[in-house]
Amino acid sequence: MAVQRTLSIIKPDAVGKNVIGDIIRRFEENGLSVIATRMEHISAAQAGRFYAVHAERPFYKDLCTYMSSGPVMPMVLEGKNAVNLNRELMGATNPKEAEPGTIRADHAESIESNAVHGSDSLENAAIEIAFFFGDLDLHSH
Numbered sequence: 001m002a003v004q005r006t007l008s009i010i011k012p013d014a015v016g017k018n019v020i021g022d023i024i025r026r027f028e029e030n031g032l033s034v035i036a037t038r039m040e041h042i043s044a045a046q047a048g049r050f051y052a053v054h055a056e057r058p059f060y061k062d063l064c065t066y067m068s069s070g071p072v073m074p075m076v077l078e079g080k081n082a083v084n085l086n087r088e089l090m091g092a093t094n095p096k097e098a099e100p101g102t103i104r105a106d107h108a109e110s111i112e113s114n115a116v117h118g119s120d121s122l123e124n125a126a127i128e129i130a131f132f133f134g135d136l137d138l139h140s141h
């Protein structure tokens, strides 16, 4: 399986619960490296652009309010099979359906406040990485 890059975001609920370290530990222990990150407090308009694919969904406005409710930590993860591996570590969108031991099973509050974002395909990973980071921000190691 090829080395890939994917975008993760530690969402406002998880930042507020002080579990940034626990989440990054899970990535690193499973062979993913953080090659870019920073903390950021995005606006609802920025959240709306990031989640534009969901613009027609009934939860869109609440999602934008939630994602701009506090600081988030976007990061680029690099490693073998990074896109799907990150999705596995995250668990299902609804924490009630997330496998035990996943980030969302352990830290998500609800289907909305669900601790982390992860790109769902290699194609979207490239688009989402470019939303937050430029080439010079990425540091493979």
Ligand code: ADP
Pocket: 054, 059, 063, 092, 093, 111, 112, 113, 114, 116, 117, 118, 120
């Ligand atoms: P995922 O983050 O697992 O890829 P989606 O792309 O379907 O999930 O949805 C994006 C985000 O929108 C979710 O992570 C969650 O924060 C929110 N969301 C998804 N479905 C719902 C819902 N039914 N009600 C409220 N918020 C939702």
Ligand code: MG
Pocket: 118, 120
């Ligand atoms: Mg998604």
